[in-house]
Amino acid sequence: MLLFRLRISSKNISTDTHKKPSVNPFNYSFLNHATQPPATALQIALPSKQLIIQPAIETCEKIEKIELSKEEEEIYGNRMIKGFHKILLLGKGGCAVVWKASKESKLYAIKQIARKAENALSNIQSLKIEFEMYNKIKKITHCGQKNIAEIYDIIEEKNDFWYVAELGGLSLGRQIFRIKGEFVNSERVYGIKHLKLHSLLTTNSNMIKQLLRNILIGLDLMQEAGIVHGDIKPENILVEYKDTTITDVKIIDLGSAFSFDKPSNIRMSTPEYLSPEALIYFGSSAFQESKNSIELCKHQKPWSYDMWSLGAIVLEIYIGFPLWLSLKGKICNNDYVFFSKGLFAVAGREGKKIVQLQMSMLSNLNAYLKKYHVIMPSSALNLLLRMMEFDPMKRISPKEALAHEFLSIQ
Ligand SMILES: Nc1ncnc2c1ncn2[C@@H]1O[C@H](COP(=O)(O)OP(=O)(O)O)[C@@H](O)[C@H]1O
Ligand SMILES: [Mg+2]
Numbered sequence: 001m002l003l004f005r006l007r008i009s010s011k012n013i014s015t016d017t018h019k020k021p022s023v024n025p026f027n028y029s030f031l032n033h034a035t036q037p038p039a040t041a042l043q044i045a046l047p048s049k050q051l052i053i054q055p056a057i058e059t060c061e062k063i064e065k066i067e068l069s070k071e072e073e074e075i076y077g078n079r080m081i082k083g084f085h086k087i088l089l090l091g092k093g094g095c096a097v098v099w100k101a102s103k104e105s106k107l108y109a110i111k112q113i114a115r116k117a118e119n120a121l122s123n124i125q126s127l128k129i130e131f132e133m134y135n136k137i138k139k140i141t142h143c144g145q146k147n148i149a150e151i152y153d154i155i156e157e158k159n160d161f162w163y164v165a166e167l168g169g170l171s172l173g174r175q176i177f178r179i180k181g182e183f184v185n186s187e188r189v190y191g192i193k194h195l196k197l198h199s200l201l202t203t204n205s206n207m208i209k210q211l212l213r214n215i216l217i218g219l220d221l222m223q224e225a226g227i228v229h230g231d232i233k234p235e236n237i238l239v240e241y242k243d244t245t246i247t248d249v250k251i252i253d254l255g256s257a258f259s260f261d262k263p264s265n266i267r268m269s270t271p272e273y274l275s276p277e278a279l280i281y282f283g284s285s286a287f288q289e290s291k292n293s294i295e296l297c298k299h300q301k302p303w304s305y306d307m308w309s310l311g312a313i314v315l316e317i318y319i320g321f322p323l324w325l326s327l328k329g330k331i332c333n334n335d336y337v338f339f340s341k342g343l344f345a346v347a348g349r350e351g352k353k354i355v356q357l358q359m360s361m362l363s364n365l366n367a368y369l370k371k372y373h374v375i376m377p378s379s380a381l382n383l384l385l386r387m388m389e390f391d392p393m394k395r396i397s398p399k400e401a402l403a404h405e406f407l408s409i410q
Pocket of ligand 1: 090091092093094095096097098109111149165166167168169170171235236238252253254255
């Protein structure tokens, strides 16, 4: 639960720490792969022992139940939109809680923002943005419609702001890792269990191909609608699967989305999944002064922002360790105990430091993968590198990725 709080706080983090950049946000020459970050940054990312990803990962099927704290119960109360029957809590994000509910025997996902919750006004604003962005996406005829959770309506009431959406599966985040705080020699450590879906994705390349194709089709639709999602991460991808077949994938949470041509509402989301150019932009005075978001977009393609984040998800799956975990994490395998921190985790979540880690990781990717004993097809590695291309102008598009040899061949 404590860890969950930690994740909640990842949304809309204060940008106070991102003042006065020393790098021009629109000059990418400093992103030269040959540039070595300081050794200290490198040390943060490296594991203290080797991690063997395949084949004998300990898997665990138990998915953590989400509950409200006493304080949250007090805020969200026992309320539900009239006519709907509340079934269970699906999730908590930075802005809201989401319920599974039924009406006339149909199931829905209902997002609730309590007016008395902290930051209610900005959260209501982000809910309105979600609805506005979804309505733009909805207008496009595209097979990716099935990969974006439909938002049916928003409802304003005295105590709450709600939206009614299509119900999807569990988030990818909840289905790949289970993370639980524990004490090891009186030190606080987070135990990381690899869940069944993680094992399937890393041992059966058809599974990861199916997952990626679905996300990419959704991103292709968004790009055609001129919308950047802005917060692609495992918690915002819902996945259903049966045996070794992915049966449904839905992208959710358009609360950080913006129009590529008019990015006035661009805002910081989860830094560990953000592209280098986005991190640099959010650390710049241009962002502090709420200007130049047009400039940011001028130096990238409509898909660049989200494709990096998708690459980060792929990396996280193969590495088998949450990228963002800034506290000590522990993976227990049958053969060994492995301690590490997330690849892109830095104290204070400072964008510039995350960029250094990204540069370090990419300029030494083979060595990193070897250290982590990651086994991945070379075509998958090639696709990963195309998604995590430092130059946003050169980053692979969803269409190109779908045609890439890793995904085009069964
Ligand atoms: N349509 C949905 N179907 C199933 N679960 C959902 C749906 N929408 C949200 N959730 C769950 O609720 C969590 C928080 O929702 P999200 O829209 O991401 O809110 P926030 O903007 O606060 O992050 C998600 O990570 C997911 O677990
Ligand atoms: Mg979310």
